[in-house]
Amino acid sequence: MIDLKGRVAVVFGVANKRSIAWGIVQQLHAAGATLAIGYQNERLRAEAESLIQEVPGAEAFQCDVSQDEEIERVFAQFKERYGKLDILVHSVAYAPADALKNDFVLTSREDFRVAHDISVYSLIALSRAAAPLMTEGGSIMTLSYFGAEKVVPHYNVMGVAKAALEATVRYLAADLGKQNIRVNAISAGPIKTLAARGIGGLGDMLKAHADRAPLHRNTDQSEVGGAAVFLASPLASGITGETIYVDSGYNIMGF
Structure with a gap:
């Protein structure tokens, strides 16, 4: 069992119990980490505060990651409350509904x-x-998906964004390595989260994944959480700039 006692982890992107971020929170908590959970706005406060009741010692902090002043404010709170951070989980993704419903070629500039x-x-x-x-x-x-590499119907601009995200991981890893900070992505298989329900054909995607993956099943949030615990631990001390697949092996298949 990996021991993360004494480590402080902040997780952004916990929306509800179905979110991948929640699976990560649960596994980090089981490993002994001290948890801070970032929620987006006042509307999501009640949900965040309800969830942390299941994670003794965890605290919730409001932060809209699209606002630099909010990021500055919340990290000042982290410094005052914890003194240091050891683990940062970025499980944040969003694209306007039209960009997922329409053909990719119709993606607007905005x-x-x-x-x-x-x-x-x-x-x-x-x-x-x-x-x-x-x-x-x-x-x-951070959390990625196979749509960063191959065309997935209806994933559209999110696939392009995930490709940019994986490149960003590599550039951040190069910048921050001198501070002994490792940066990696977990590419999870499709999971029936609230966010994923906005992608057309999710049911077909889940079925195709289970049919073709070597393990012949879909991915569970707890498995993604387990990979996150590994990446947060000293066992992964030599791993940075990588995309780690937790997708039942789907990505290795050609057909």
Whole structure:
């Protein structure tokens, strides 16, 4: 069992119990980490505060990651409350509904900008804010998907954003390595989250994944959480700039 006692982890993107971020929170908690959970706005406060009741010692902090002043404010709170950070989980992605419903060629300039700002740039902004608090080194991780590499119907601009996200992981890893901060992505298989329900044909995607993956099943949030615990631990001390697949092996299949 990996022991993360004494490590402080902040997880952005916990929306509800079905979210991948919640699976990560549960596994980090089981490993002994101290948890801070970032929620987007006042509307989501009640949900966040309800969830942390199941994670003794966890605290919830409001932060809209598209606003630099909010990021600056919340990381000042982290510094005052915890003194340091060891683990940062970025599980944030968004694209306007029209960009997922329409053909990709119809993606508007504004929808493209919004998808990349929230899904990609926020990782840079959060990493920049976290790095000064990672005084003993640290582990930063984000969530990606196979649509970054291959065309997935209806994934559209999110696939392009995830490709940019994986490239961002590599560039951040190169920048932050001198501070002993590792940056990695977890590419999870499709999971029936609230966010994923906005993608057309999700049921077909889940069925195709289970049919073709070597393990012949879909991915569970807890499995993604387990990979996150590994990446947060000293066992992964030599791993940075990588995309780790937790998708029942689907990505290795050609047909």
